[in-house]
Amino acid sequence: MAEKKPRIFQDSRDMIISLVVCFAVILLAVSFTGLCSFNPRQTIESGPVRPVDAETILGMEAKAMPFPVRLPDTPDGWVANAARRTNVDGDSAPIVGWVTANKAYLQFLQTRATVDAVVDDFDDVLREEVDPVVVGEVTWRRFVPVDQPVKDTIYGYSSDEVTWIVTGTAGREEFSLLAQNIAAATPIEVAHPAADTPAVTTPAPAP
Template identity: 25%
Template sequence: MLLTMIPLVILIALVAGISGLWSNPDPAPVGSIDETLALEYDATVVDFPIRIPDAPSEWQPNSGQRVELEEDGGGTVTWIGYVTDDNLYLRYSQSGISAERLVEYHYGDASNIIGSETVDGTTWTLYRAGNNEPIWLADLDDVRIAMTGSATEAQFTTMAEAVMAAEPLD
């Protein structure tokens, strides 16, 4: 009985190989959004100043959302997600809610501070999200800015520089 199974296993492996089950297809193209248009609109409906950072041109803005929070007094978070030039992800968010609530929005624990980074004179507090990704947060008094994702530390720094260089929209 075992000898009759060997040709069957070889035949299945051959068919699977020919049909492409073991091939490595090209990844699908990254979706795209107009982050400037989205954030300009958000600036007309939220009660905190919006910044539109000049992200590197190689980064693809692929997602975004404005979320109305219902618990703990409400509030709004607006965010844009970018796929970096090396196919990593960075989400940039801004909100008028407290720093603690914004960290929790990104699945972090506000008591789990893992460090800080100072970029262009602004201190970013670093937290660890539940999925082990970093959360960088800057409290700019009238708005809290957060970043999270699989991006490298250098890419977080690049975005932090772009955020601080961006003037708040009126």
């Protein structure tokens, strides 16, 4: 009778078969738990949006920014799901994002960087500037992706104080609505402790 070979010298086919069997057993067990799912077409419609306190976060950012920070009103059904500080062209910039009632998303970024700098730094997608959009008294430059319609469109406006950037996948009507509310928003008031504290005077010494 031939001597049995050590397992290290056995055909790797045995190991592959064992792994396949183990994987099948694990997959079957997990499927019964209902804790695993796969849906390549899953979107934000598949679950609730987790809101964030954009008002509090933008209020704190307003104290740190060298320009007026705004938080625009939004329609019913829009949910703020992101608010944070990012960096654009070497400067800090607050950004807030919403999931709209139509399950698209829009983001509003405020910065001292130019519109062109923001567009160049946004991502690796090629965009072209198309006809501007006039909303109220503000003319927004508009940049659309080239050959990639699912990517973000960018609206940009610069004043002497600040640059406003609106990005997202929403339709033009929702872009215009947010742009209008941004222009109408009042800058967040920042308390200045020195102005709120009564001046302390030292009595003159008695003669």
